[in-house]
Amino acid sequence: MSWMFISISAHLCWALANLGDKYLVSKRIRNPYVYVLWLYQLSVVPVVVLIPFVDFFVPSGASLVWLMAAGILWAFSGMPYIKAMQIEEPSRINMYWSLIPVFILLFSTLFLGERFTHVQLFAFVLLVFGSVIASVHAKGKGLSFSRAAKLMIIATLGFSIQITIMDYVFATVPFLVGFIWFSLFGAVAASVIALSPWIRSEYVRELKRMSGIVKIGLPTVVLIDLSGTALSQLAISLGPAALVLAFEGSQILFVFLISTFLSLFYPHIIKEDLDKRNVFLKLTALIFVIAGTFVLAFSGV
Secondary structure, three states: OHHHHHHHHHHHHHHHHHHHHHHHHHHHOOOHHHHHHHHHHHHHHHHHHHHHHOOOOOOOHHHHHHHHHHHHHHHHHHHHHHHHHHHOOHHHHHHHHHHHHHHHHHHHHHHHOOOOOHHHHHHHHHHHHHHHHHOEEEEOOEEEEOOHHHHHHHHHHHHHHHHHHHHHHOOOOOHHHHHHHHHHHHHHHHHHHHHOHHHHHHHHHHHHHOOHHHHHHHHHHHHHHHHHHHHHHHHHHHOOHHHHHOOHHHHHHHHHHHHHHHHHHOOOOOOOOOOHHHHHHHHHHHHHHHHHHHHHHOOOO
16 A cells, blocks of 8 residues: 555645745746746756656657647646635645545546445535535625635646546556656646747746745745655556545645644745634535545545
8 A cells, every 4th residue: 555655745745835836826926827837847857857767768659649638738727726826725725626536536437437336425525515615715794705616626627637647548658757758748738828928928027026035936846746746646556546636635634734834823924814714614624525535535446
């Protein structure tokens, strides 16, 4: 069961990267799409360095097409996620990641003919209900629904398809070779947005505004995020994709604890709503999401 520990390590990396994303895109970088472009461009550097050290080759035509599709989905799913992170609290955003194993099992049912068990259906209800509660804000005497909900549904749907594709590709392509091609295609796909004159002008403007914190923080976030992606895909290559992603609850818990700590002691870095009603909503959502991921992990998928 080594893939379990690898998966949890991946989610810890992603939790730290998510918090880094939130700080940079809400405090230091105004345009979220320029930030996405920088993330994917920088992510290529450590991947290219790997090429001389592995038995690198060009996969078969079909595998290469699937890797290209996965890379494109990875790149464009990152855009709604970063925009959502800019306008919403990281602890709430992370609860939406629990939708990924739900989508993956839905794909298994639609395309592979698998059938849900009663336990899986129960887990789905818990996960979806937790995500809905995470979208609710207590404001004044009423409640409001998060603007990030639609963005994160799009993002998690795209990431789910990408993960399903990679799980299929790893059956015939070695992990490191597949990961390198996937990352290269993702970086190229993300760079397509630079064809927009508006993005190019924003890119130059953000470069001129770039502070020392961004110069250090951006590559650090990239390395941490890339480590999480590599660890996750390594776990997928060793164990069932749905089970690997079921450990999403650990990432949600990591982000909740760290963001709460920062909000209490370092609010200039990350500040979340910690009034009684919002904390109650977050804790309730957290309980549903973690319970759902736990049930799903032991549902026999």
